[in-house]
Amino acid sequence: MLTPGAGSGAPGPGGNPLRLEFPQSLAVYDDYAAAQRAVDFLSDRKFPVQQCMIVGTDLKRVERITGRLTTGKVALGGAASGAWLGLFVGLLFVLFTTEGALPILISTLIFGALFGVIWSLVGYAATRGRRDFSSITQVIATRYEVLVEHKVAAQARELLAQLPGSQPNPFA
Template sequence: MSTPGMRPQPQLPTLHLDFPMSLGTFSEYAAAQRTVDYLSDHHFPVEQCMIVGTDLKQIERITGRLNWGRVLVGGLASGAWLGAFVGLIFTLFSNENGLNVIISTIFLGAIFGAFWAAIGYAATRGRRDFTSVSQVVATRYEVLVEHKSVQQARELLGQMNGDAAPPHEAAPSGPQRTYSEAQQSSQYGQQAPAGSNPQTYHGAQSPQYGQPGTSEPQQPEPPRYGQRSPESDGN
């Protein structure tokens, strides 16, 4: 039941595939992108593909040293650009000399920018005397395809690489699992390690109904009255 006057929210595309299967793992995004692009060039339904980045990490690249001189110069430059933009807008709606307006706004903007830059740098108290840029990247990327088209995709990639095996680049060493392996849960709600057999990982299974199970050796029953024992028969 919809409320009058309320517009329905646009539905975003769902990042989900029906029974996805791994087509390959790559250490760089460019390699995964090149794989999907090759499939698209050969008229493969790439809407059934998905690239999943796993094992996220943050990289911070230091770009330079920071001191009071650089802080003030950067504040002056940014404030001057802002002042020039404001001055240009004022000249459109003012009958005064446009050059004088632009020069005054640049001067005021430079002072304002240097003031705020000095306040921001003083607040750090010398604990961050450097500039940097940061980015969140994935350690490896996995290409997934729906199960109904995975064989077709592998055949196309076999033509790309000259063999029948899907591309698998070297992934980082260590007990890491791919996205498809993480989706497969083993019995009793636990997950088996990557590359292991879930049936052998959880140890021996209990015998099913109608199948003989393994039991400890039983001691022979004592002979009944009137029967000979096996020891006496051997003698």
Template sequence: MTMPSPAGPSASLPQSAANRETLASYRAYAEAQRAVDFLSDQKFPVQHLSIVGADLKLVETVTGRLTSWRATLAGAASGAWFGLLIGLFLAIFTPQAGFGLVLWALAWGVVAGAVFGYVGYLMTGGKRDFVSYSQIVAGRYDVLVDPAKAAEARALLERLNA
């Protein structure tokens, strides 16, 4: 944990956090959450606090290779859900059609999704032949406090760190 340092107003922060000062900085969100939870347990008015992630970076984790087969299957799966949704929706308003309509819409969803998945893969021209997911990660988490409540919060937080 890094000890407090005053933070001036910042245009990049929401209005609720713009005029607050840094109470403490932590490397992990769980540590910042623990500090706020401790202050809450001590009956500190936590509405005067904010947790702000700083030094943000985008982390993209590659999970595998994207092939035409995988793109087609993913499209088919998406199409199946869409077809099922449409089929159930239509079945509500045409109860005499029944279960057959739901299966028909599901089948068309699978086919259309598979075609769109395959064509979409071909249209990338091999520019992105991998599957990944992205997340935004903060380098540190600052706990901010209203200046009027800073002394009280610091005194309480010292008990947590002792």
């Protein structure tokens, strides 16, 4: 939260390290690397960068489709994850028993794989074909704003004006 008077940027009594006291916009960038470059530039000039914050704004969720799901792929994935779980349980059993380790590990691995196949296929059947694909998702920001505490804003603007390729913030 960027509320006025919420803290000094440093953890303190009731303070939150993710808050600035009366934050002001220093600059807005299209990518994180440019915002990071600006703060690094300030740091190189001995500016108190602990009074800065980079805030990603205009968030969007991106989902990358990685492939088509089939019953076979779901079963194979379930078997693999179940086998790992079975192996883990087997290792725990081996720690607390005096019997042979190999039969315990093999049996728990097989039971785990079987359980994983059944569990994943039941889950897949429950979707009734509404999601027959696999994907990965990520939330990303489309803009990055560098904020600075009000008491050092003028100094930060003067320094940042020296950064090659920088443009003044029209909102500052």
